[in-house]
Amino acid sequence: MPDIEVAVQPRRGLPVVVLARSGEDAFAPLLGPGGADLGPDWAEAVGLTGKAGEVHTAATHGAGIRWVAGIGDGEPQQWRKAGAALVRAFESRASSDADAGRRVTRALQLTLPPEAGAAEVAELVLGVSLGGYRYLVSANAPKPRLRTLRLVVGEPGQLEPLRTAASRASAFAAGTTATRDMGNTPSNVKDPAWLANTAVKLASQLPGLTVNVYDEKWLAAEGFGGVLAVGGGSSRPPRFVTLTWSPAKAAGPHIALVGKGITFDTGGISIKPADGMHLMRTDMCGGASVIAALVTVARLGLPVRVTGLVPLAENHVSGSAYRPGDIVRHYDGQTTEVSNTDAEGRMVLADALGYAVRKLKADVLVDVATLTGAMKLSLGTRIGGLFANTDDIAARVIDAGERCGEAWWRMPLLADLDDDVASDIADWRQCPPGPGGITAALFLQKFTGGLPWAHMDIAGPARSDKVFDEVVPGATGFATRTLVEFVASYA
Structure with missing residues (x-):
């Protein structure tokens, strides 16, 4: 990610970025200090509208390249x-x-307009940090990346609030x-084992965040029948990861976040069709979001006790x-x-939810999983x-997502x-008849102890096949930020 x-x-x-709104005032920023060498004639020539996501460049006399980016009506999500x-x-x-052998610039600077507050800066940072994401395994040299975005504030009093907003957004990104x-x-x-080790490596960067990894022998001794059943068909045995964040002055309840971590899903004996099976490498995105959420909670130092179970x-x-x-x-x-071995996610989640209730004595439970194709269809x-x-926990999740x-x-x-x-x-029946997303949730509820x-x-939004907003094809990271904001709501 670029440094902010x-x-x-x-x-x-440094090359300058000028922001343009949609509507009658789209040209106004082009006449100010950042874009004085452009103006309405240039804007009309390139068809500038100022809509969010519109980007133009212009060569200027003696000042290199100017970038013009549209922010639409200026709502925070348009900045992202x-x-x-x-x-x-x-x-x-x-x-x-x-x-082409030309000189490559690796930095940009943008003078923030007076109306830019913490919300707008946070959204802009999220967009810049995530919009250029790439995952590529290749023998070719990597393409040039944006290394630095410098945001210039208009008033010294804005400096610290906007730095805080940018830093928090960078942690989310x-x-x-x-x-x-x-x-x-x-x-x-x-x-x-690889994913468990990745959790250990990520957490090792953050004091106060502890990780434990348990192997198949421990799972058998403790009675994790669901995890052992699902993992029994593979030569690569299952694991159970716990991440614990327990600050000295914790507020609110003890929250347990549970994430499905199926590192590949053939469907088992109830085997999946070949078309699309390659996408099952992302069937552990619920578990990944829990790992990343705990790391982010620790990075932000949120004063809430949280345990992640994967x-x-x-x-x-x-x-x-x-x-x-x-x-x-x-x-x-x-x-x-068991009625369908391809409904494996609920089998491993049932074990982890029961562990959160009986062993951890958690106060609040949240599980996240790429669970049902029915939800993607819906x-x-x-x-x-x-x-x-409960209405309270539903409202907290929805509000966290909106933020x-x-x-x-x-x-x-x-x-x-x-x-x-x-x-x-x-x-219980693993796969009751009826609407699949709802019956899966009803099954999981049996293991929550009434908490x-x-x-x-997240079967739908966990992965994407197209570019939109800050999302690029592949795993999207969906739910990670919601989990962190949900935890923050108790602080």
């Missing part, structure tokens, strides 16, 4: 879109310049990037794979009748599905479907 500088004075020699479009346009030009990196790593590299397994096909018709005993003693690829057993640019839609926990979760030969609980289904 917030300063009172501009730096000589503008920042993402700006960094992509900048790096595209830098790549062209490098290929780093968490999102970490989730994307874990999600995009191919599964020939990313097995349960059950890790690879759902594979072999003679030792679990079968439809099996009965599995979970950590808390409850049993599940809400598409830009909105996460939210189930909650960080992630949308959630609350789904019902339909009481008339609750009896369908019961099994004739075990406590305040939210289930976040």
Whole structure:
């Protein structure tokens, strides 16, 4: 990610970015100090509208390149879109310049308009930090990147508040990037042990954040039947990761965040179709978001006690794979009748939720998972599905998402479907009939011990096949920022 500088004075020699609003005042910034050498004639010639995400360049006499980025109506989310479009346009030009043997600039500066506050700066930083994200394994030399964005404030009194906003946004962006990196790593590299070690490496940078990794022997001794069943078909055994953030002066409840960590999902014996199976390397994005959220919580020093739980397994096909018709005993003693081995996420989450209730004595539970295709069909690829057993916890998740640019839609926990979760030969049925996203949530609810609980289904927005706003194709990092904002709501 580029370094973000917030300063009172501009730096000589850096290319300048001018912001333009949509509407009648789109040309106004071009006549001010930053864009005085452009003006309305140039704007009309290039068709400038000022809409968010619009980026133009102009060569100026003696001053190099000017960049003009549209911020639409100026709402904070439009600044995020503008920042993402700006960094992509900048790096595209830098790549062209490098290929042509021209000098490549690696920095930009932008003088903030008077109306720019903490919200606008935070969104701009998120866009710039995430919009140019790439994951590429290649023998070719990497393309040039934006190294520095210098934001120049108009008043010295704005300096510290805007530096704080930019620093916080950078921490959120780093968490999102970490989730994307874990999600995009191919599964020939990313097995349960690799992802557990990655959690250890990320946490080692932050004093006060502790990580424990438990192997298959410990899982068997402790009774994690769901994790062992799902991971039993793979030659690469499962793991269980706990991340603990327990500040000395913690406020509010003890929050347990639980993330599905299936490092690859063939579907098991209930095998998936070949089309799209390669995308199952991102089936651990819920677990990655929990790991990255705990790292971000620690980086920000939030005064809230939080534990992250990530059950890790690879759902594979072999003679030792679990079968439809099996009965599995979970950590808390409850049993599940297996009907579809491709519904493996709820099996590992059930163990971890039971552990949070019985072992950790948590006060609030949140689980996040790429759980059901039904939720992707219901809400598409830009909105996460939210189930909650209290209005308060639902409102906290939705509000957290609004603050960080992630949308959630609350789904019902339909009481008339609750009896369908019961099994004739075990406590619960893994895959009851009916609407798949809802029945999956009803199944998970059986393992929450009646605690305040939210289930976040990110099957749709966890990955993308196109560019929009700050999102690029591949793992998106969706839910990481929401989890951090949710924790912050208790501070």
